[in-house]
Amino acid sequence: MVVVDDPTLFAESLRTALALAGYAVDWVLPAQASSAGIDGPSVAVLDLDLADGPSPLTLLEQLVGRGVSVAVVTASDDHTEWARCLELGATGVVSKSLPLAKIVAKVGRLAAGEPMMTASERSLLQREAEDHFLRVREMETLFGQLTPAEAWVLGQLMEGTVAHEIAQQGEQPPSVVHAQVSSILTKLRVTTWLGAVGLANDYGWVPPDGSPVVEVRRRSGA
Amino acid sequence: MRGTVRLASAATRRTGSVGILVLVTYASILVAAPSARAWDEASAASIQLLLPAALASSVLLCIACRLYPRAGVAWYAAATTMVGVQGFPSLVAPAGSSGLTEPVVLWSAAALGVAMLVLVRFAAAPRVQVAPVSVGVGLGLALVLFQGVAELVPGTLAVSARTTAFGCAILVAVSAALAIAVWQHSALPSESRRPLSAAVVLWSISISLHGLGLTDQAAWSAVAIAGALVTCALVLSTSLELLWQAHRDDREAVLHLQQQMLTLRARAREGVEQLHEVKGTIAGIASATDLIRHEERLTPKHREHLAEMLAHETARLQRLVHAGPKHSVEAVDLDEILQPLLTARQVQGQQVVWDYSGIHVIADADELTEALNILLHNAAEHAPGSPVQVFTRQRDDELQLVVADSGPGVPPELRDRIFEWGYSRPGSLGQGVGLAMAHQLLAARGIALELDAEHTVGAAFVIRLRPAVLQSPQREAALLVR
Numbered sequence: 001m002v003v004v005d006d007p008t009l010f011a012e013s014l015r016t017a018l019a020l021a022g023y024a025v026d027w028v029l030p031a032q033a034s035s036a037g038i039d040g041p042s043v044a045v046l047d048l049d050l051a052d053g054p055s056p057l058t059l060l061e062q063l064v065g066r067g068v069s070v071a072v073v074t075a076s077d078d079h080t081e082w083a084r085c086l087e088l089g090a091t092g093v094v095s096k097s098l099p100l101a102k103i104v105a106k107v108g109r110l111a112a113g114e115p116m117m118t119a120s121e122r123s124l125l126q127r128e129a130e131d132h133f134l135r136v137r138e139m140e141t142l143f144g145q146l147t148p149a150e151a152w153v154l155g156q157l158m159e160g161t162v163a164h165e166i167a168q169q170g171e172q173p174p175s176v177v178h179a180q181v182s183s184i185l186t187k188l189r190v191t192t193w194l195g196a197v198g199l200a201n202d203y204g205w206v207p208p209d210g211s212p213v214v215e216v217r218r219r220s221g222a
Numbered sequence: 223m224r225g226t227v228r229l230a231s232a233a234t235r236r237t238g239s240v241g242i243l244v245l246v247t248y249a250s251i252l253v254a255a256p257s258a259r260a261w262d263e264a265s266a267a268s269i270q271l272l273l274p275a276a277l278a279s280s281v282l283l284c285i286a287c288r289l290y291p292r293a294g295v296a297w298y299a300a301a302t303t304m305v306g307v308q309g310f311p312s313l314v315a316p317a318g319s320s321g322l323t324e325p326v327v328l329w330s331a332a333a334l335g336v337a338m339l340v341l342v343r344f345a346a347a348p349r350v351q352v353a354p355v356s357v358g359v360g361l362g363l364a365l366v367l368f369q370g371v372a373e374l375v376p377g378t379l380a381v382s383a384r385t386t387a388f389g390c391a392i393l394v395a396v397s398a399a400l401a402i403a404v405w406q407h408s409a410l411p412s413e414s415r416r417p418l419s420a421a422v423v424l425w426s427i428s429i430s431l432h433g434l435g436l437t438d439q440a441a442w443s444a445v446a447i448a449g450a451l452v453t454c455a456l457v458l459s460t461s462l463e464l465l466w467q468a469h470r471d472d473r474e475a476v477l478h479l480q481q482q483m484l485t486l487r488a489r490a491r492e493g494v495e496q497l498h499e500v501k502g503t504i505a506g507i508a509s510a511t512d513l514i515r516h517e518e519r520l521t522p523k524h525r526e527h528l529a530e531m532l533a534h535e536t537a538r539l540q541r542l543v544h545a546g547p548k549h550s551v552e553a554v555d556l557d558e559i560l561q562p563l564l565t566a567r568q569v570q571g572q573q574v575v576w577d578y579s580g581i582h583v584i585a586d587a588d589e590l591t592e593a594l595n596i597l598l599h600n601a602a603e604h605a606p607g608s609p610v611q612v613f614t615r616q617r618d619d620e621l622q623l624v625v626a627d628s629g630p631g632v633p634p635e636l637r638d639r640i641f642e643w644g645y646s647r648p649g650s651l652g653q654g655v656g657l658a659m660a661h662q663l664l665a666a667r668g669i670a671l672e673l674d675a676e677h678t679v680g681a682a683f684v685i686r687l688r689p690a691v692l693q694s695p696q697r698e699a700a701l702l703v704r
Contacts, residue, residue, distance in 0.1 A: 007659050009506030009535040012528065013513050049502045075501035096505030100512045160477045200485065210545050 001111060002026045004033045004059060005047040010096060013047065014073070017104045023111065032058050041045065041050040043111050046090075048074035057088060062090030071110045073103065083129030092116025093125075146188040148208065153180045155207020158197050236466070237417075237459040243453045247271065248447075265432050268450035270312055273685065277306035277453040277648060279461035282318040284354055286461075286468035290475065295356045295464055295681050297345035298418075301338050302457065303358020308365035329427045330369045335396035335422075337361050342403045375672035390430040396427030411467070414460050421456040424449040496542065503539045507532060530599060534592060541588050551667055552586040553690035556623065560612060563595055572602045573609040581614055582690035583621060586667055590685075593660040593671065596699030597683050600656055605629020605680055621689040624674065626682035637673050 001023045005011035011027065015062075018025045029051050044063050048056045053088055063070050072085045073095045081209050082093040094116070110116050146154065149170075156166045163181065167174040190196050200207075251267050283299035308330065341361075356431035360384070402418040408415050428449035436442035510532045516524055556579055564574045583590075594612075601610045605627035615622050632640055641661040664671045664685065 008502070009510050009528075009531045009663075010502065011530060013504075013506060013509035016513055016524065016528070017509070017517070020517060049498065075498060075505050096502060096509075100509040102510075108651070164471060201483075 001032075001107075002028045003045045003047075004028050004030060004063075005045075006030065006051050008047075010073075010099045011047065013062045013100060014103065017100050018107065020106065021104050023108075026090070030054055030056070030059060031034075033063070043071070043107070045071045045073060045107055048072050048085065048093075049074065049096075057084065060085060060088050060090055069110055071107050071116060079125055079128045080132045083125045086122060086125060086209060088128070103218050137201075139205070142188050143200070143203070143205050146184065150180050150184050150187070153177060154184050154200060154205075157181070157193050158200055158207060224450050236462055237455065238461040241452075241455040242452050244271070244275070244458065249453055261440050262437045263433075265428070265437035265443045265446040268447040269432055270309065272450060272457070273306055273312065273453050274310035275458050276302045276309070279457050280306055280354070280358065282458075282461040282465045286356060286465040289465075289468040290471035290643060292464070292468060292471065294345050294556060295468070296339050296468065297412060298408075298414075298461075299354035300358040300361070301341050302461065303355055304337060304341075304361040304365070305334065307359050307362025307371070310362070310368065311366055329372060329431075329643065330365060330394040331426070332389060333368055334365055335400050335426070337365065338422075339396065339400050339403055342400065342408055343408075345409050390433055393426050393430055393433070397422050406665055410464070412501070414464060417456040419624065421453045421460075422457075428453065441655070451479075500539065500542060503535055503542065507535055507539065510535070529587040534595065538588070538592070551584060551586050553582045555579045556583060556614070559587060559591050560594065563591065563598060564612075567598050567602070567610075572598065574598060574612060575609060579614055581621065583623075583687040584690050585669060586685060587624050589663045589667060591670075591693050593664050593685065594623075596656040596660040601627040601629070601681070602627065608680060617686075619688075621687045623685040623687055624673070624682055625685075626677055626680060628680040631677075631679070631681045632673060637675070638671055641671070657676045 003011055003015050003018070003019065003025060005014075005027070006029070007131050015027050016026050031054065033046075033054070035042075046056060046060055046063065050056050060070055060072065070090045072082075072090045072093045073096055074081070074093065076082075077095070085093050091110050092106065092115070094103050096103070098106075106116050143151075151168055152170070156169065161169070164174050165178050166176045170177065184196055185191060185193065188199055190199060198207075240561055246266060248271060251271070252264065255267070280299055280303040283295055283302060287296050287299060343358075401422040404410075404422060405415050405419040412416070428446040431442050431446040431449075437446050440448070502515075510528050513520060514528055514532070520528070560576050564576055566572050598610060600601055601608070606629075608627045608629045611624070611626045613626075615624065641657050661671045669684040672684050672686070674684045
């Protein structure tokens with residue numbers, strides 16, 4: 001069994017507890033996990049809260065790809081992340097907030113070839129993740145309808161720029177900007193520009209850089 | 223400067239436009255009402271034009287108050303409402319009727335001036351809030367009542383008629399006092415106070431000329447008309463300017479809110495990251511505590527090692543909670559960093575020698591403290607009983623901080639692996655984590671941690687630091703603190 005983790009107190013405690021529980025445990029640093037000879041049917045405990053180095057999800061994929069059974073431990077309560085781990089092939093996800101004995105017991109079940117999570121736990125996580133992904137997809141569809149010019153205008157609105165200043169910066173008549181704002185409201189299904197800005201912020205939408213008008217002119221000039 | 227000039231020219235353009243609007247309106251009145259073309263009637267019409275101008279200003283100012291509350295604007299709105307309401311009877315008087323007799327006009331104008339003085343006085347009290355429409359309408363109706371009484375009560379008119387000149391003098395005096403009060407005590411911006419003071423003076427001159435009956439003559443009538451029209455233009459343009467200012471203030475407030483929102487969002491993100499780190503740290507502390515308290519199979523050395531890590535992690539958690547998640551590389555005082563570490567080590571029986579240096583280096587205080595603690599712990603573990611020397615030395619542009627013991631040292635064949643993760647010296651009960659952790663912590667900030675190959679007796683670790691060049695006030699402050 002290997003523990004893939006940064007040199008943290010949690011990793012040291014988990015490694016010690018697993019060793020005391022009778023498991024032969026190696027501690028592998030994330031940067032070494034990709035190259036380390038960890039192959040199935042071995043068991044790995046992967047910390048999702050790695051500070052530096054390779055992405056834990058990439059490591060998870062690599063380990064699962066080699067036939068390793070992976071238990072993920074994390075301090076995160078974000079069930080979308082948990083579901084993502086299961087989707088990538090993790091056998092189970094355990095919260096670090098559990099008592100150490102329970103974490104060891106769950107990892108022990110994995111080592112014994114038993115399921116770490118009940119079917120209802122897995123389906124609940126999957127349902128939450130599906131809801132989240134549906135919402136993300138809906139937002140992607142809404143924001144995907146925006147033309148580059150509208151996306152730029154929305155980005156300017158998010159920064160607090162008013163319509164006539166947007167028109168000046170974009171070198172367009174104010175009427176064009178007003179029409180673009182109206183179009184944005186229609187496409188995002190909101191009634192005010194504040195609503196559009198709020199929706200974009202909630203979703204975490206990132207506006208594109210630069211003015212599309214200027215870019216178009218540069219291209220045509222070239 | 224260029225922005226100020228641009229704003230000033232925009233304000234001048236607005237005043238000019240309003241002036242033209244007033245002139246056009248007045249010309250329309252003269253064209254529409256042939257009876258108003260006589261000099262006396264023409265001056266009366268120009269004076270009466272102030273009343274709709276005041277009502278229009280009242281509307282503009284009420285909108286300005288709604289857009290962005292600004293000191294003095296609500297009181298100004300109340301004053302213009304009052305002017306408009308008290309003149310309403312004159313406006314709705316049947317055609318051909320002068321509405322009020324000249325003495326009553328004079329005295330009510332003086333009373334209006336006094337009422338406006340009272341408003342200016344109250345406006346100077348910052349805590350008094352006002353509902354402009356209610357106050358303006360209330361005072362305006364009171365003045366209408368005063369005019370009615372003066373007009374209807376027998377004897378009042380006769381008395382007033384005899385004292386027209388005295389009434390004019392009173393009006394001019396009240397207006398002068400009002401102009402000074404507006405100029406000096408009004409809460410309005412200075413660019414609004416000047417035209418308003420001028421408007422008050424011009425208004426009183428126009429009414430006085432009319433009240434004294436001088437407007438029968440073309441020259442005096444022209445002066446009265448010009449004064450009244452300029453008054454209208456000044457009052458309207460000032461109100462328009464205040465409305466424009468309120469619009470600008472409102473926009474700035476929105477921008478400010480946007481900025482605040484962005485800052486709060488960034489802080490919220492940092493907070494989430496910090497919380498995540500805190501939760502991970504607490505999980506480690508809880509797990510280690512659980513092991514130390516309940517796991518009897520732990521060896522004393524291992525228990526001590528866990529306790530040591532627990533102490534580090536608890537200290538880190540404390541710093542994390544109090545200082546936030548961000549690390550900052552800045553000028554740090556080596557003495558301040560080392561002093562608490564030496565005290566803690568001495569309590570545990572380790573002898574550490576460090577001479578006050580007064581040296582500042584560029585580092586993250588948190589991480590440098592942790593690295594030094596690991597080195598001192600390492601010395602205590604591998605050179606028990608040996609005093610540890612901590613000192614600095616200059617090598618070219620860099621400052622080397624050395625932690626040296628006089629223990630058995632590191633065998634030459636093992637020196638290349640001393641900072642590897644999980645590697646521990648033969649016979650060591652350590653987990654091979656401490657030195658690797660210290661090495662990684664410092665390396666992340668571009669600071670090298672090396673084993674000193676020149677050190678012959680015992681082991682010496684060198685931290686290559688960049689000395690901080692303090693500005694003189696900082697240096698003086700640092701010296702004063704000692």
